[in-house]
Amino acid sequence: xRGPKKRELEGTGSLGMTTERPLESDIVEDCHRQWQxxxxxxxxxxxxxxxxxxxxxxxxxxxxxxxxxxxxxxARKAWMFRVVxxxxxxxxNAEMRRQDVTNQLVQESPTSYHANPLGEIAKTEEIEELRxxxxxxxxxxxxxxxxxxxxxxxxxxxxxxxxIPIGTxxxxxxxxxxxxxxxxxxxxxxxxx
Amino acid sequence: xxxxxxxxxxxxxxxxxxxxxxxxxxxxIDRYAFEAKLEHDPSLAEAVAEAVAIVQGxxxxxxxxxxxxxxxxxxxxxxxxxxxxxxxxxxxxAIVSIAAAFCVIFFRWQRDTVIASxxxxxxxxxxxxxxxxANTDLTDGSMSFFESDGDNDNVIAGSGAEPKHxxxxxxxxxxxxxxxxxxxxLNPEAIK
Numbered sequence: 001x002r003g004p005k006k007r008e009l010e011g012t013g014s015l016g017m018t019t020e021r022p023l024e025s026d027i028v029e030d031c032h033r034q035w036q037x038x039x040x041x042x043x044x045x046x047x048x049x050x051x052x053x054x055x056x057x058x059x060x061x062x063x064x065x066x067x068x069x070x071x072x073x074x075a076r077k078a079w080m081f082r083v084v085x086x087x088x089x090x091x092x093n094a095e096m097r098r099q100d101v102t103n104q105l106v107q108e109s110p111t112s113y114h115a116n117p118l119g120e121i122a123k124t125e126e127i128e129e130l131r132x133x134x135x136x137x138x139x140x141x142x143x144x145x146x147x148x149x150x151x152x153x154x155x156x157x158x159x160x161x162x163x164i165p166i167g168t169x170x171x172x173x174x175x176x177x178x179x180x181x182x183x184x185x186x187x188x189x190x191x192x193x
Numbered sequence: 194x195x196x197x198x199x200x201x202x203x204x205x206x207x208x209x210x211x212x213x214x215x216x217x218x219x220x221x222i223d224r225y226a227f228e229a230k231l232e233h234d235p236s237l238a239e240a241v242a243e244a245v246a247i248v249q250g251x252x253x254x255x256x257x258x259x260x261x262x263x264x265x266x267x268x269x270x271x272x273x274x275x276x277x278x279x280x281x282x283x284x285x286x287a288i289v290s291i292a293a294a295f296c297v298i299f300f301r302w303q304r305d306t307v308i309a310s311x312x313x314x315x316x317x318x319x320x321x322x323x324x325x326x327a328n329t330d331l332t333d334g335s336m337s338f339f340e341s342d343g344d345n346d347n348v349i350a351g352s353g354a355e356p357k358h359x360x361x362x363x364x365x366x367x368x369x370x371x372x373x374x375x376x377x378x379l380n381p382e383a384i385k
Binding site for chain 2: 039077082126128130134145149152154173180181
């Protein structure tokens, strides 16, 4: 986003907008279909609450409807991420003020993972798909991923348990994520075709 | 891990790892500094969303695998329970029966104790003393016991003595005749 568009975006209320520049509803619907899930995941990373994340994304799409008319099509996704980011931060701050608990939103208990199932990822097929992908990883990478994500061990604990340097544990994790990401993108491309 | 991970090379893999550490709330990540970077780096934000998808998927997979294990356990447990229940029921019945038996024994013992204690009551003792005195009088040839005004109905069997207030008659009592003849009436012919 460049020039006047950026200035307008940053100057309006919580989202930095004052002058309405409506975007066509078809385009908004298309954007919603494409990005809703990924934006909710992103908002969740900040808020650690799916209901708040959904609120942030909803507000962002309202903003897109009202103020997204001048945003260039190529910049829309980045614009949406930024709006969601700001909304999430605003909601988090408001909630922290309301509850007067500083770390509540970043220390959600693991049980809330299944208390708030996430749309697509909660589907059995997708979970099975992820399982299959993880099964294709080398065993040492599978172990790191499982210990860190499922068992919620820290990297230092993992390094101690496996008697490896922390750097090795981190590099295994990074390699595992690369492979998982690559397979996700491959499948996404094949689905699009 | 206290040392902050330096992410100098902003390659995709580094972003992916950094995003994953942020999502996992790893202590090596300064959350607020990272969020400041997120606002201006959409690719990093996408990496965060990707990391959330992986984390959620793995956790869902772990939960579903645990759930599938838990769904098997009740079935196995029910089989075990169905085998154990008769034994438990028998044990319960046995315990109740033993307790009931103890209760019965206890109450009987308590009643006997009460009766035993009642036998030593002063009235019985007094009666015994009176009887002893009466015996003493009889041995002395006195009839003072039967001549007393008290409503004492005690008759000493085989003593041959009869209370003074009882009717003394030579006639056979009717009840004795009836008992001997086995008839229901006092018809003289029937008696004969």
